[in-house]
Amino acid sequence: DNFSKLDSRFITFHKQNEGVSIARNLGLKNASGDCICFVDSDDEVLVNYLQNLVDDFHKSKNTEFVFQGVKRYRDDVEISSTQIKNEIVEANNYEKMFIDFEISLNGNPVSKLFVAKIIQNNSLKFNEALCYNEDKIFILEYLLLCKGNVVFSSTINYKYYTNSGSLTNKLL
Numbered sequence: 001d002n003f004s005k006l007d008s009r010f011i012t013f014h015k016q017n018e019g020v021s022i023a024r025n026l027g028l029k030n031a032s033g034d035c036i037c038f039v040d041s042d043d044e045v046l047v048n049y050l051q052n053l054v055d056d057f058h059k060s061k062n063t064e065f066v067f068q069g070v071k072r073y074r075d076d077v078e079i080s081s082t083q084i085k086n087e088i089v090e091a092n093n094y095e096k097m098f099i100d101f102e103i104s105l106n107g108n109p110v111s112k113l114f115v116a117k118i119i120q121n122n123s124l125k126f127n128e129a130l131c132y133n134e135d136k137i138f139i140l141e142y143l144l145l146c147k148g149n150v151v152f153s154s155t156i157n158y159k160y161y162t163n164s165g166s167l168t169n170k171l172l
Contacts, residue, residue, distance in 0.1 A: 021131075040160070043160050053112075057113055057151065059151050064118060065112065070106070071158065084152050091143060101152055112139075
């Protein structure tokens with residue numbers, strides 16, 4: 001709400017809590033920009049988060065996806081950091097993305113930049129019936145639609161927080 005008051009480019013939607021996929025789909029439905037990124041409400045981004053994603057997007061003429069690292073915290077203690085090497089990979093080079101960059105292990109949509117037209121032209125949405133791994137499915141479906149390049153970046157501007165009582169930790 002505060003960002004919306006300060007900058008007209010930010011729009012706030014309020015709705016009853018029905019799950020992360022429903023909320024993300026609402027954002028996708030109302031997105032009007034060229035690119036889309038996600039930030040979970042309980043996480044934190046550093047001041048250069050958006051600028052660095054956009055800078056990485058412009059590293060290639062045909063970029064369709066940007067993939068950056070994440071610092072993970074549990075109960076406010078850093079437990080891991082995903083450091084990615086800088087590289088531009090053709091979107092159809094699945095072997096490299098799965099083996100060298102382990103995209104299936106880093107499948108949450110945060111700390112990534114998507115091309116809005118790819119999502120909108122293909123009616124891509126998060127599966128609202130799932131409460132676990134729906135984000136990985138979304139990313140894999142998105143990658144199957146990409147024809148250009150994926151920019152992998154060593155930049156880490158995202159702090160991903162979980163707590164001992166979260167859904168993810170209960171499933172593990």
